[in-house]
Structure formats: C-alpha cells, structure tokens
Amino acid sequence: MPTDPRGLRGEAPLLDAWLRFHEERPTPFTIPGHKQRHDLVGDVVAGDVPLYAGLDTMKLGAGVLADAEARAARLWGADHCRFSVGGATHANQAVALALGTDGDEVVVSRTLHRSMLVGLVLAGLTPVWVRPDLDAATGLPLGVPPAAVTRALGEHPAARAVLVGDPSYVGTVGDVAGLAAAAHAHDVPLVVDAAWAAHFGFHPDLPPHPLQLGADAMVVSAHKALPAWSQAALVLAGSTRIDRARLDAAVDAGATTSPAGAILASTDAARALLERDGAELLGEAIAAVSAARNRLADVDGLVVLDGAGVDPLKLTLLLPGTGADGIAVEDDLLAAGLPLEAAERDTLVAQVSLADTDGTLRRLTDVLTSSVETHRGPPRAVVTGAAYAVEPVTAMSPRAAFFAAAERVPLDRAVGRVSAELVAPYPPGIPVLAPGEEVTRDVLAALAEARAAGVRIAYAADPRLDTLRVIRTDAPRRG
Template sequence: MMGKKAVHAPLVEALIRYSSQGNASFHVPGHKNGQVYRHEEMASLLQEVMSIDATEITGLDDLHHPEDVIREGQELAAKCFGAEESFWLIGGSTVGNLAMILTVCTKPGDVLLVQRNVHKSVLNGLMLSGAKAVFLDPEIDTLSGLAVAPSTDTIKAALKDYPSAKGVLLTLPNYYGMGHDLTATAKACHAADVPLMVDEAHGAHNGLHPRLPVSALSCGADVVVQSTHKMLPAMTMGAMLHVQGRRIHRELLRQRLAMVQSSSPSYPLMASLDLARWYIDAYGTDAFTEGLAAADAFRKGLAQLPRFRLVEPTQQASEECDAQKGISEALERAEERTNGYSTQDPFKMVLYDTWGVLDGFGLKRELETYGCIPEMSDEKHVVLLFTLGSIARDVSHLLQALVHINNDIRFKGTAEEPELAGKEQQRLELDFSTWNNDGMKAYSSPVQFGLQPIDPDQMESVPVEESAGRTAAEMIIPYPPGIPLLYAGEMITEAIALRMVRLRELGAKWQGVADESMLTIRVFRLQ
C-alpha cells in the first residue's frame, strides 16, 4: 500500500506502553492483564487483548471526563471525519442514537420527526424520552421496492405542520448502501431552526474517498452517529458520534452519553476506534484502493453470470450524463434533487436471482455452504458487504460459489425464459416494504412513546394470518436489519400480515416477539 503518513494514535500508544511496563495490577479488571489464563491454552487468543484491557488509571484517561490521550484521540477523530467535536461510543450506534434523542427531546411529549424505517434503537430512544414521533414515509426505489429515506418535500411539509418539532431524525444510507445527498434536507431543517440528526451507522466511510458517497456531516447534518466497526476497521461495538453547529446542546449531550454508556468502558474497543482513525489518517484515500479493486473485480466477474444481478441506482445513467456535461451543472442538479435513491455504496453488493428460483434466504444459505457468509438477506436479496479490508482472494471464492450455485441442477427450476422470469421478479419486489406504510399520506400523526408496560389483560394472541386490522401489542423485528416491522400500538395492515407470514415461511429470524415461531402475534384486545 502506498502513501502511508506518520500519524499519532494516542490511546493505542499509551496502552502499548502500559502493557510493556509489566506493572503489578491492583485494579480492575479481574483477569489482571490476562495473566489469570496464563496456563490455559484455550484462552491464548484473548491474552494479548487482555494485556491492554485496562481501566481509568493514571496515564490512560477517562472516557467520561477526557483530559489526556482519549481527549486527543477524539480531537483527531473530529479532524479526520470533519466534525467540530467527536465522541467515542462503546456500545455501538445504539448508544449514539439513544443519546442524541435524549439530548433534543428533554420533556415528555416533545415532538420529533422520524423516518419510519429506522433501527429499533431509535424507537427505544423515543420510549426512554417519552417523545411523540411523527413518522415520515421513506421514498421507494421503484425497481427493487426497497425503502431509502424521506424526500425533502415530505420533511418540509411535516415541519410546517409541526413547527414545535425538536428535530428531524433520518437513517442514511440504509442497510443496502442506498442513499442520496442530504444538502437540501439539511437546508430545510435549518430554515426551520431544527437540527438534522442522522443515523449514519452504515456510512462511517462516506466522504473518505472520491468514489464513496458524501458524508452527512459535509451535507450540513448537525449530529451524526456512525458504526466505525461496520465499514471501517474498528472492533464490534466501536462507534462514534460527531457534532457540529449550535443546534445541539453539547454539555447535555455529554451527560446523556454518560447515562447510556458504561462507566467502565472497554479500553480495547476504544483503542480500536483510535486505530481505525489512525489507519485513515495514515493512508488517506489509498486505504480504500485494495477494497475497491476487490469490489470492482466482483462486479466484472458477475457480468459473466447474467442470472445474478445487483441493485443499482435508477439515476446512475443520468448522473453519468451529467458528469459529461460538466461538473458544475451536475452539482447544481444534485442539489436540486430532493428525493429518491441516487447513490449506492460501491462496497455494498445487493444481489438477487433474476430467475426468481432462489429467494434471498435460499441464496444466503447456499452461499454459506460454500463458506461465503453474507451480511443479511430479505425475501429477494442477499447483501454482501465489502470493505477496505476485502481482497482478491475473497472475490475469487465468492464468484466460484456463485458459479456452483448457477450450475446446480436443483436451482434450474422451470425458468425456461430467464428474461421473463426476471421481469416477474421485478414486479414482485414492489409488493413488500420494511415499514408499515398505509399509502394515504407522507407522514403520520404524532405517536406517543413511553416506558409504561402493557397490562397483560389488555393483550391476546391471535394467528398471524388473522391479525390484519388489529393493533400490535409487541414490537416485531426481523433481524437483521433490526428495523421494526411493527411497534406496539401500530395498526396491522393486510400487507404487513402477509409479509410476516412470508418472512416466517422463508425462515427469517425475529427479535421482540413472544412467540418465536411467529405462528401468533400479541395484539390489543378488542373493546
């Protein structure tokens, strides 16, 4: 790799010094720098990690009152990612979403405009704050049927109807790497003097290479949460929260972060955040060269297997035309675009069988039998996640697996006319969504959230097939991606009831449900 710079990783360097000194530990944690396992072969993999699993002792700073190496590490992160201030998160984007909601919604009944297809942590944040959510319908990619984010026009209309709203919370990019430029949305929020809050969990790498989508911060977002462990090389649960501008109460944000994070944060996880930022600073855009080459090689190889295709932006061709007409004109048109799906993360491969023989869950299972483990699947698609750590060997392995699946007689089906089958597949994809959308308006009335449990006497269980028209009394979460299909208090439509049956039959995994078989669902009793 070319272009490595000499840069500083303050916490990592402090932990290396700590580990090398061989001091006797008379402090937590109980494994004493891993030495409790010194005779255990099974723990050898963990011993090196445990040697830097420290606590808030002299020289290692304190995440909740940083003054030294952690403070410096967070300042370097802010500079790297384009924020005024950055906070390390130990607990994933989940704690970042909770903290930013609790920062802007300070009184029960505060109104927050929220994209409906959000992660469950956002709904949990609404519950903790006692806020009222005005749910915004996302735009739909017409070819895949997948939900992206609300249009700027929808947000403007909702802000006009709810001028007391405390902010607008969006998720972009979505789990599939689909998104758009948020500049116009940020301008609309700021014209109403409310903050734009973005769950950018899947976009920590955005803006760090010319081929990657622009970051939410660069578009003007006020507070952004990123899962540094998803698309950048931090350890699982490592995330960051970035803030800029005057619309976020920084002191209150720090207090909220201290509420939702452990008072004994993991030093290895914090070190991995420091190291992930160091890697980007050290190598710059070169950090992504090998990973992008692997992604490009996969696309090229996939062209030899016409049965399998990738979801791509419908506006891609027009954008390429814009580029030919001139950069300034292209930028002007991009700023005018207020909705839809115009950018696709080149590292996210959303694959599907155009013949419709293999659904997304089936294709995922077959890939796993060949040692290729996808990120997730839905009824139609498999999401394959490349990163800056992907290499050519991974691509060869994946393409060989797809060749075997393509040639497997079990999956030839009856698709004698693949082109016709592909068109049918496209139509079917429009029949499902990732949220409960009645199609009548672009945003909901305010929905009150809180922590009051539902009285068991108010609930009953009914077969999922008979649930349409009833009101859900539990949260129904296909996982991944962790987007609630229903929340308690939401009306179950016929389309959602059918989708629950379809997902159950395909073998989807669930969170939040009382009946893990998903044969029944808890609903409110009829009055």
C-alpha cells in the same frame, strides 16, 4: 497494502496506551477480574484492557480518550465527538436523549434501525413518520425525499428534529443535503444514522459524509466499513442546533462505566488508519467491488445494485430473475466459509470494508456464480418489500405503550389492537411494528412475507410470533 499498527501509535493516543500497557505488563489490583491471566479461561480475554487504570489512570489524568475524540472530530470536520463502546445502538439512543423533552415530536424515517425507536421510548419522543421512496424495479428503499420532510414539518411545526438513516442497509444513498435544507428551513437539526458510512467522504469515488452535506449530527460505526472491534462507534456533532452539554450527558447516561479499552483503542486506530492510508485502502476496495459487480453482471437474470445512488462498497444482489433461492445460495456460501451480512429468498447483501481485497471478492463471486447456476429456476416477479411499504397507524406514543399494561394474544386476534412491543425482520432491524401502533392486516402480511423469505423475525417476546403482546383494553391511553 498491509500496515504496521505500531506505526500508527504516534497518531493514535488510545492505541499507543493499549500497546504500552502490554509492553509494561503491570500487575493490576483493579478490574477486570482476569488480571491479564490467560491460563484461567483462555485467550478469549487477550487484549482486554480497561480504560480506567489501563489505558489511562483511574482519574483519567493522561486524557488519552479526550485527545482521541478531539482527533476524530477534526478528521470528520465536527465540533464535537464521543466514542461509544455500545455500538451505534448506544450512540443513536444518546442522540435521542439529547434532542427534546417528554412528549416532543420528531420527524423520523421509518427505515431507521430499531435502536433509534427504542431511543424514542427512552426519551419520551413522539415520532412523525416519513417513509423512503421505493425503487419500482427492485422493491428496495431509496432515500427519504426532502419534500416528505418539508411536508411533515409543515404539519407538525413544533417538531424538534429530523432523524433519518442514510445510507440504507442495502447501500442506497439519499439526498442528505436536501434533507438538511428542509430541516434547517424550520430551524431544527438533521441527525443522520450513518452507521454504514464511516468511510464516506474519504475517497473521491465515495459520497460525502452527512456532516459535509449539512447534517447537524451523525452516528457512524467504526466496525462496519473500518477495521475496529465490534461495538465501536462514534457520535459526531457539528452545529449549535445540537446542545453539546446535553449530548455529553446523554452519551454518559447510557454508557458503561467500565468501557473496554480494546474497543476504544481500535476506534482510535481505525481513525488514524483512515486519516493516513484511507484513500489508498478504500481505492483498492472500491476497485475490487467494481470488478466483482462486473463479473456478477454477466450472470443471467442476476440484478446487481449499482450506480450513483449506491454505496460503492456495498454489494447487494437481487435473485428473482435467476429463480434461485437466496437461502440455498447462503448455505453454499456458509459451506465455503463465506458468510454474508444478509440473505433472504430474493436478496443477498455482502458487506465490504477497507480490509477486503480483489482476492476476497473474487472468491466470493466465484462461489456465488456457481451457486446461482446450481439453484437456478424459473424467474419470479420482484416483490416490493412489504416491510418498507407498511403505513404505520399510531394509537399512542411509543413510551406510553412500552410501559402500559399488556397481555399476550394469538396473532390472528391481534388485528385492531395496539402493540406493546417492537417487531422487526432482522437483518436489517427496521421495525414493521412499533410500540403504540395498531396491528393491521398489512402488518401481519408484511411479517408473514418476511418469514416466508427466510428472514428471522426479531425482538418480539414470542420468537415464533404465534402470539403478540398488545395493550390491555382496560389500560389507560396516555400520549
């Protein structure tokens, strides 16, 4: 169902301001330096309009951003909303800064994105780790069980908050209502990194979004399931357990003072589209994914993640039963112009949004089916993702480790030392090793397994991972 974006402008103040800027074509004596000329570096700067002296006056006299954020808060049923042009990464780190003080403990899901782990470093928070259950049949993570949060809060009664990621990167959905109840029983907020769930709550076949299930705050990406620019995200808070002034200060602390107006306008436009046409567009996309799942279910040995605990817009496939190598399948898809969100030996993840149609899904499934048959081999056992199962051994706080004196040692000599850096397979960016944790043989085995499966190991200072930065043995242990 194509829509005319100009038809949204009456309901999207930032979009209206972006369109008006192009209609009026001012001659700016402000940044950005391209001054709207496309003859210098080309159309790569097309659409780049600043917020200050662009979408609004330099003094923000029109209040278009505040208006757009208030509309988003109303749509998601929140008390407060802030837009981010730094993606869910900036939003997660802002939430971390809003929760406690240096040295405070927070209960944290080990499957959270590395951005929140860096947020703990910035805020000086100490994690109390909880892990998700793993599905025995697929090896994929399910939600964090509420009982694990209850147990962690009982053992750490001074903890200031509970932070989880839901849905997971592969689309599994946990018991957010149960997690909220567990957190609130100890009078602490539940914060959900729902980066992949901006569409939740806007169609009857979708799960409710975290605020509807009792969460106190959530982060959503507008550029994943919704049609916004890359880096578009929102922070939404809905309870008095989150200090609004502190959250505002935290968002501002990490935000650029030159926000890209196109990202902000696209966030506002995506919100207006979701409000006006979301149910219809999402219904079409959900039906297309359902049909794609049915077609792929006919491929012998291919496991298609499905059911009540799975995001209806996420298409996650497990290949071990086919014997095909996911990297070879990915190569075929790339050659056909069909890049995936994630691909490794055993798992493929296709991200679907409300921009997709039955036609795009049919093309994907046709090439996928053909490729799997081309690369079919003897079935192999499902390997439980070691990255999800590693038990972290905390030796010092992430912040203390991040700033401690460090040295680089060969990987095989790092066992027993304390890591100074964060190391994660990417995607999905879930850490196997965080600053302040002991390097164990299980950690090294998980990293080796990920590399063997064709996953890129990210964030380490040595991209080949021949060496690792560890805390010097003469460094003082603080925290």
